[in-house]
Amino acid sequence: MYRAPLEDMRFLIDEVLRVGDTLGGLPRFEELGVGEDLTAALLDEGAKLAGEVIGPLRRVGDLHPARCEEQKVIISPGYGEAIQQLAQGGWFGISADADFGGQGLPELYGTAASEMWNGADMAFALAPFLSSGAALAISSHGNDALKTTYLEKLHTGEWTGTMNLTESGAGSDLGVMKTRAVPKDDHYLITGQKIYITWGDHDAVDNIVHLVLAKLPDAPEGSSGISLFLVPKFLVNADGSLGERNDVYPVSTEHKLGIHGSPTCVMAFGDSGGAIGYLVGEENRGLTCMFTMMNEARLKVGLQGLGASEGAYQQALAYAKERVQGGVPIIQHPDVKRMLLTMKALNEAMRALAYSEAVTMDLAHYGAEAHQAGSQARIDLMIPVIKGWMTEVGVELTSLGVQVHGGMGYVEETGAAQYLRDVRITPIYEGTNGIQAADLVGRKLGRDGGSTMGAVLDMIRKDANAYLEAGGELATVGSALRDAVALQAVSTETVIQMLASNPEASRAAAFDYMMQTGYLFGAWQLARGANVARLAIQDGSDNEFYAKKIATAAFYAQSILPRCEGYAGAVANAAGALQDYHVGWL
């Protein structure tokens, strides 16, 4: 059963990222008492919910998938009650505006919470995930009337929200959208069908707030002609009470590889004349509204990679300690130890990276104004790496979790394979990893000629040199990091040159470049923690946790970081045989 990795979470938040110093004094947070006590209280409360309420649902949802019957979705047993408990705890709006029912806490805490829900049950975690995405879109772009009517209900978890983007025949290509919105009185009538709508319908809460992309009658062609609409399941009366049922219904749910507990719906809008919708933001600016919440959403998908991997690690570890083979528990076998340590080290690296960049996100939104643009540039660079790399690693690690179990891992009753089945969606949705890679190279490197990346590499180089000077195991880490950052500089230069002279090659190189970047950034953040641990030991702490931190970073530096060389080789050659290969020869 999943237990939130509280020790590592607290270490990162309080000791490495020093939440009190970094964020506690900012105007947005200053009255909230952000610091160690709050960290402890929040994490303990969250861990209780994750461990006792959500975790037990994981197998239930898998065995009793959400299903659609007569235009209603019936969710898996227990999920409704858990949504209620999450709402009562104030977790739906943890990082949302206090003006509209949110807790107003840093995204860093929201990130820790999100990791816990995903570690406990990814399918369940998608309910608050999508809700907060919808809320963020309304908060950023909705008018006051929409905010007053819908935002507080979403932040308190009384209602939930969905995002309706995809249509059949148009996955990542939103320009060919068929859903239409026709103005009528103070609202619009929406007609069309959307697919892959996560938590598109359920009866755990009284109302559902659908955010829907659609085209106005006279909209320009392509993606610049798309608008965003709010379509409630039940209309809301002026006094805030629920009115008529709106013309939006689930048609069916998908039969998926995993996340069975999450209803993935086909949604029909306006089959009986038109669903009433309200414009969010300006006409034809729907995609811009979507981009607003993209960083948050993609960070959360990265956390799904981590959450599933942490759950898989805990289960594999428990199994390896129990299971005796050849007279000893299999954890004693060097190859099993290798697999478990690979899982542990990569999990901690992913966590360190994601939490560090949650802080960057907080600083971009609420930090000193002079530094906001710099923080925004950094988070924009980091997000595709977090989403892409952490979900790829998630697939690898959950598969390792199966492997540690041997034959038992292949039998569904164990629950090990479910982690792999669940996490396999994460490299696909919220922008495939191919799209993340193209975004990293084409937009994030392209728009500033690599200067943000260069600044990050300078920081890594500086840290690496400091670790080299520190000596001991940290020197090993510093040395590996220095080599890896040099290799990263070469790959970065390569793809930037490709952007100018051979853009197609840059797109062919992008995935390998993203992976190389992820492994480096993960090593860097893990090393930061190891250095904090070193200083704590130097200051006389005999907490074994610190020794572990250093040993884990050393393992990562020695055994994981060399993977960068493989990716760098592929990047270097992307303009070669790969590009030359005729597509018709495939």
Next chain:
Amino acid sequence: MYRAPLEDMRFLIDEVLRVGDTLGGLPRFEELGVGEDLTAALLDEGAKLAGEVIGPLRRVGDLHPARCEEQKVIISPGYGEAIQQLAQGGWFGISADADFGGQGLPELYGTAASEMWNGADMAFALAPFLSSGAALAISSHGNDALKTTYLEKLHTGEWTGTMNLTESGAGSDLGVMKTRAVPKDDHYLITGQKIYITWGDHDAVDNIVHLVLAKLPDAPEGSSGISLFLVPKFLVNADGSLGERNDVYPVSTEHKLGIHGSPTCVMAFGDSGGAIGYLVGEENRGLTCMFTMMNEARLKVGLQGLGASEGAYQQALAYAKERVQGGVPIIQHPDVKRMLLTMKALNEAMRALAYSEAVTMDLAHYGAEAHQAGSQARIDLMIPVIKGWMTEVGVELTSLGVQVHGGMGYVEETGAAQYLRDVRITPIYEGTNGIQAADLVGRKLGRDGGSTMGAVLDMIRKDANAYLEAGGELATVGSALRDAVALQAVSTETVIQMLASNPEASRAAAFDYMMQTGYLFGAWQLARGANVARLAIQDGSDNEFYAKKIATAAFYAQSILPRCEGYAGAVANAAGALQDYHVGWL
């Protein structure tokens, strides 16, 4: 729908491996007309069965899993008829002794056939797979009476066979076995329970021949006290007709991640007093009998990695050609092209390696006596690499197949995810990949101090130099191969030194070493094909197939082979932070 990759198969068998010259003249095969015409006839016939009969079963078996009811297994619809057709075509005994109903053909042809069945439907392919394993054990170790009674029926596919090794609580650890065999008259009474028995029961054929590991009453402790027994489902009368039902029954079938069409049974022996069994080979020599068929079985599991990946590639390719995004079929997107070419190149490398070593296996068994020992040493070295590397690559490539489909890949109706679910067992069974890696390093390198590996590396080095001299694209391949073989020599030296001075580190390094080896061997065999293609073009052929072969090998050399560096880094450091890490800290 799966179509056997006949062009590549023929190219390998006839042009690269030159089956007529290499094997056609050997006494075992000389009257069979082994050569291009036979290759064509066999492959065409097999491809028809695979494409028209077996392929359509893949989704059927997945959706209608084999199940156990009242001590009988009911298999998926259509599987029984397909087994009959496979039997009628003589495919069950394709490489088996002609004296006992087999076709007596080279293992090379059996390998191609096995790839086809696995590409069409892995779950189905396990039926002939296990049957031929059982037959091989009887053929190698059974007395004449057993051979006369059982062998021909297995070779003709009139009956099928199973292997009963694993018990609950003892996966790869056979020493703690609880199943007992008590001598009585001319036979033994077997009692005990076995798990994970593939195709343990079904009614597609009249009888099932179970090979069962068990302990005699006075057997020595541990693995040297295990004997092998033949336990038929129905006893066989002296005239060959079927007699009484024996006391062996399926208890249940597992609910697995994949290969739903393959009944994975718990088998009960002797619940009503004892199942009648006959000793195969000598008492307490059961494991030796098992080792006999291990190379063949592990080669076949490697082929499952290839088969599933080829099926996944074909489906992903078809999807990528159809699916339009951004105005063009997604195959035109550089990242999708990268994924498909990665699949194609690795599939061809796996095929080239597996077929090449099927020939080595034939030479070890039936080649000139003076060279048999050398061939046996080489195949012994190759087998753990083929099993381990090809199944790991199989998981990666089937996952890439899902990715190419985007959201559609995660929906089960597409059938893309099934390839991943099915193949995920292959790194586990027939000896986990951790065991393969330990075998490669501890036994195969250890027993001759790396001299067989050294001889293979010499061959690769010589080939690489020749390709360098040949110039053009082959020079690119030769150059990459030369670097990779140098790196392999370093890693080999490292693990051999560990074997002497630090055996635990050698076991920690083994998996990464195995993967490094696999990527190199695959590159080597792919390059051999590219060189044959180069010579054909030089001789005036304008067949585009040859140009493709060279381009694919160049891509592999440039974009895949660099992965060896990552693995080499992990090997080099296995005696470092990984070994130092306290197991208690996990």
